[in-house]
Structures are given as C-alpha cells and as structure tokens.
Amino acid sequence: KAAKQGHIHAQYNMGIKLRIGKGINQDNEKAVHWYLKAAQNGQVSAQSNLAYMYLYGLGIGLNYREALFWYNQAAKQGDANAENSLGMIYQKGLGVERDYKMAINWFEKSAKNGNGMACKNLGIMHMNGWGVRRSCEIATKWYEQAKKLGYVKAAFYLKDAKLSCK
Secondary structure (H helix, E strand, C coil): CCCCCCCHHHHHHHHHHHHHCCCCCCCHHHHHHHHHHHHHCCCHHHHHHHHHHHHHCCCCCCCHHHHHHHHHHHHHCCCHHHHHHHHHHHHHCCCCCCCHHHHHHHHHHHHHCCCHHHHHHHHHHHHHCCCCCCCHHHHHHHHHHHHHCCCCCHHHHHHHHHHHCC
C-alpha cells in the first residue's frame, strides 16, 4: 500500500520482495517496475539494483547503456557496490570500450568506500598488469586489504599470488 502511495523506501522494499520472492511470488518484471519508481526518486539502492537487472537482463531486456546510467546515478551518491560494478563494466567492456584505466579509477573509489570486492579487483588488475605495471607486491596488498574487509574469497587470491609470484 505504501509503495503505491509513492513512499520511496516502500517501493524499493517491494522491488526486493518481488526479486527474491519473499512473502510473494518471485517476479523480476514487477521488481524492475518498483526499482524504477524508487530509483527515479533518488533511492540509491534501487538505482544500483535496477542497474543490475539491466546488466543481466533480469525482468527487462539486457541493456548495458541503462545499466551504466543507473550505476552512475548510484555512484554519484557514493554507493560502493555501484562504483565496483562500474569498474567491472569498464574492465570487461560491457556496452563501452574496454578501458582499464577507467576500471581502476572506479575500483579505487569503491575500495576507498570499504568494498572488499573492489580491493580484490584491484589486486587482479595489478596481478595481470591491466592498465598498470604488473606487480605481485601491490596485488598482494590489495588482496590482503580485501581479506581485512571481510571478502571471503580473498584467501584464494592471496594463495594464488604467493604461488604465482615466487
């Protein structure tokens, strides 16, 4: 009821419930509808979730341009997950020209906002020499930071770096 009355957080919550099927039937198309309403009103998590739906074509056609737009909206509000996702879009060249420097820029912003996955992604960039000079030492530091921030898979990357950098 509150969502239909225009309450932004209720709209976002309705999107979540529909996306995961909590208490109601799971319906990605309806989730997109409610995410869009909340996102248009500036709700940052709705913007990020809507971007994800566009990025993977969930409940709406795959659309990298829209994903990029909504991730940028969320990133403008300091959303670390959106910043990390923008980094991944540029790293992989999804709907944009692949740009490792831009990817690193977004990963660094996200890492500064405490995103462990972004730290892991920076480690990967340094480990592979994508957009930067290859450095096992810097990669390892980023993996260690990811671990400190609670990114569970960081241990795997640390182990791999130690084996690869002998």
